[in-house]
Amino acid sequence: MTNQKKSCWTCKARKIKCDRGVPTCQRCVRSGLECQGYAPRLSWPRDNDRKRTLTVDLPTRAALRRGSKVRFINTTAKDVELYRHLAYLTLQQPQFLVRPTPSLLKKPQFVVRNMDLVHYFHADAHLSLVAFSPNTSDIRDALIRMAFASDTDSGRALLYALLAVSALRRSGFHEETLQFKVAALHALSKSSGIASLGTTESVQHVAACMLLGAFEILLPSDSSGEWIWYIRGAMDIIRETQLTKAGTEADINILLDWTYYHYSLSTFTISHWRNKAVILDSSPNPTICEPVGGQDTLVAIDKQLFRSPNPTHEILNLLAEACDTLLSRSDPRSQEDSYKEHLKQLEQRIESIPVTPDMAADGAELSGLIKLYKLSTLIYVIRAGQTTWESTTRLDNLVNRAFAIPVKQPGCYHFFPLFIVACEARTDEQRGAVLDLIARTEGYTFMRSMKMLKAGIEAIWVQRDLHADSDLLMNYMDLMNVVISSNTTLPSFV
Known part of the structure; x- marks a missing residue:
């Protein structure tokens, strides 16, 4: 035709x-x-091209309201600056893609009692917690039981952290919300001073750290990148108190699964972060990790990896291993045969993961999620091992299979697979489907902000378009580094 x-x-x-x-x-x-x-696509005008601009008739607002399928991806000065940074590998960090909403204190609409907030957490606020399992009711019930298990510093820290998350979801960031958070931090500080934490106190301490991390992820502010300190702090406590050997108590296993999930996804962000200081406290005493140094200090990362004992989380273990293994093209080791062979073995291990878990309480929904993570992790590893961003038959097949999973769903609540798969969108139809999926997901009242995720995806699209007619070879890892680092705070991809 x-x-x-x-x-x-x-x-x-x-x-x-x-x-x-x-x-x-x-x-x-x-x-x-x-x-x-x-x-139509974005392209750089050639030096001998006298036709420097093209004009088109834009649809009217009325036409757009009538359901026009016309979409626009704008290229701004920030996109051009990002392009030049990638082209010439300049040292100056490009401007931030998205600036978070200022943390202005707002008055609550009404004063509520603490138990009202507990009931709200049980009924609604827990839905905003992100876990690998599609069902967060188990986490909700475990957290509430732990919060009322004992009247100790760690127990009060957990209760105040739970109230802070509930108040944030109910009324926004206001004085009462801040007071709950400060009270949780104060109780955690006192709990950390105990020479030896018992199992109950250790579990409560980990749960409080995780809720404070969730609080920062939910709050789009200049300090919201501090979630990493709480996640790594929780992992330190698990390691120091050996909670993995505490038995088979259901609540502990639920908490460990939640913590391992956030930790595994944090390795992706940290491996690409080239902006602010990320210095982790690795002292022998379990405490809350806090940032050290100014914004311009070098990144220092604790490379010790922790594996989830849950067989359903094997794909997360391999994702964390991949993030710890992948090298920049500027690293001479990336050209060694041993490194290339390691990547091939890693790809084979990812492909061999069974899609249907042995023990899946959520059945088909969890199996679909494992499949999506499996495909997106495989795409990520293959792309990261390429010298340039090029298409192959194998990659095209993987991308098509991955696209078929989320785009037809009511929403996609897991940012990492959505980000990896969306970055592969090339046609207007694929990109439009991604934007529609994000819009549908944002329609859920319990969803956290997707502004940073959407801005990162669109930045990747623009850079791919700007490089299409260029002799410059665009490297996947370099582009990921620059785009993820072009945020005011450390983004979370849970």
Whole structure:
């Protein structure tokens, strides 16, 4: 079928006559080249091109309201600055993609009693907690039981942290919310001073850290990147008190699964973060990790990896291992045969993970999530091992399979697989489907802010378009580093 009035972008770049075949030019197929299609795209004007600008008739607001499928991806000065940073590897950090909402204290709409907040947490606020399991009711029930298990400093810390999250979800960030958070931190500080924590106190301490981390993830402010200190603090307590050997108590296992999930996803962010200081407290006494040094100090990361004992979380273990293994193209070790062989073995281990877990309380929903994480992690590892961002038949098949999972769902609550898969979108239809999915997900009242995630995805799209006609070879890892670091705070991809 031939009904195009112009040549495909590939033939145009080669300066040859195009047969204008739809959907793919047969000249490109016979030459073994990727046909870049006919859709409009961003490109740099050539030096000898006198036609510096193109104008189009924009649809009216009324037309857009009537359901027009026209979408716009704007290229701004920030995108161009990001492009130049990638092109010339400048030392200056590009401007931030998204600036969080200022943390202005708001008056609560009404004063509520503490137990009212506990009931609200049970009924509604717990839905905003993110875990690998699609069902957070088990975490909710375990946290409430732990909070009232004993009247100790660690128990009060957990209760105040629970009230802080509930108040934040109910009325926003106001004076009462801040008071609950400060009270939780004060109780945690006192609990940390105890020479030896018992099992109950250790579990409460970990749970309080996790809730404070969730609080920071839910709050889009300049300090919301501090979630990493609470997650790593919880992991320190688990390690020092050996909670993994505390037996098979259900509440402890639920808490450990929740903590391991956040820890595994944090390794992805940390491996690409090139902005502010990330110095972790690795002192022998379990406490809350706190940042040290100014914004310009170098990144120092505790590389010790912790594996989840839950077999359902094996894909998360491999994701954390991949983030710890992958090297930048500027690292000479990335050219060694041993490194390339390690990546191949890692890919094989990811592919061998069974999609259906042995013990899955949530059945098909959890199996679909494992499949999505498996595909997105495999795409990430393959891309990171490439010298340039190029397409292969294997990658195209993986991307198509991954796209088929979330885009038709009512929402996608896990940021990492959505981010990895969305970055692979090339056509207007794929990108539109991603934007529609994000819009549907944002429609749920319990969802956390997706502004940073959406800004990062669109930044990746723009850079891919800007590099399409350039001789510059775009590297996947470099682009991930720059885009993820172009935030005012450490982004969370849970």
